Amino acid sequence: MAETNIDTNAMYEEDQRAEESHHSAAGNVKNRVFVRGIEGAYNLNTELERLRSVPRVRKGKEVKFSKGPQTFSRHYVQPKNGITQTFHIHLEEYAPGGHSQKHGHVNEAAFYILDGIGYEVHDGIRYDWEAGDIAIVHNNCVHQHFNRSLDKPARALVIKTKPMFMFMNMLFQKTVEPRPDEPSPTGAGFVARMEETDFNHPEGGY
Numbered sequence: 001m002a003e004t005n006i007d008t009n010a011m012y013e014e015d016q017r018a019e020e021s022h023h024s025a026a027g028n029v030k031n032r033v034f035v036r037g038i039e040g041a042y043n044l045n046t047e048l049e050r051l052r053s054v055p056r057v058r059k060g061k062e063v064k065f066s067k068g069p070q071t072f073s074r075h076y077v078q079p080k081n082g083i084t085q086t087f088h089i090h091l092e093e094y095a096p097g098g099h100s101q102k103h104g105h106v107n108e109a110a111f112y113i114l115d116g117i118g119y120e121v122h123d124g125i126r127y128d129w130e131a132g133d134i135a136i137v138h139n140n141c142v143h144q145h146f147n148r149s150l151d152k153p154a155r156a157l158v159i160k161t162k163p164m165f166m167f168m169n170m171l172f173q174k175t176v177e178p179r180p181d182e183p184s185p186t187g188a189g190f191v192a193r194m195e196e197t198d199f200n201h202p203e204g205g206y
Helices: 008-019 045-053 162-167
Strands: 071-077 088-094 102-105 109-115 117-122 125-130 134-137 143-147 154-160 173-177
Touching (some): 117 134
Antiparallel strands (some): 071 088, 088 154, 102 143, 109 154, 117 143
């Protein structure tokens, strides 16, 4: 099969533009791609060729963070990228003392805590976490994420099947409280870390 040239820089720039208002009040009315349309002949040869031509590895350092100033998001994989149909995978960075929007949705989500300390509030109940933990957001749970440290950031890799839930017409999601537009009292001037660090292994391995 002939190689297909993919302009990955243009793809990443398009992702960034689309995510800039993702979590703002205005962003909630902006069109978003939850599930890609697939068109073509019944045997889907064209779609298979397209899938085989797209990059299998996305360089995290080429995907920029959006939003802030308390919670920053780096959306690695979602349907509009054309790489996957069912996954949405993103990195969340919480500024010192920062917190996310308060919201709820039908789909589950798993937060693998890369570094820092923090806690969840799920339906009014608090659950603490630290690096190495996995926080699970259950279906139909109103939740919010908090950085417990007042002087250090925290990071979580989020994996969710929201696109599949949308495809199955499980459409409910609601923002109860939007992401804050002002820095936290101890997080003024914080900028999300762009570097890719091996958080879980010391230099040279174990």
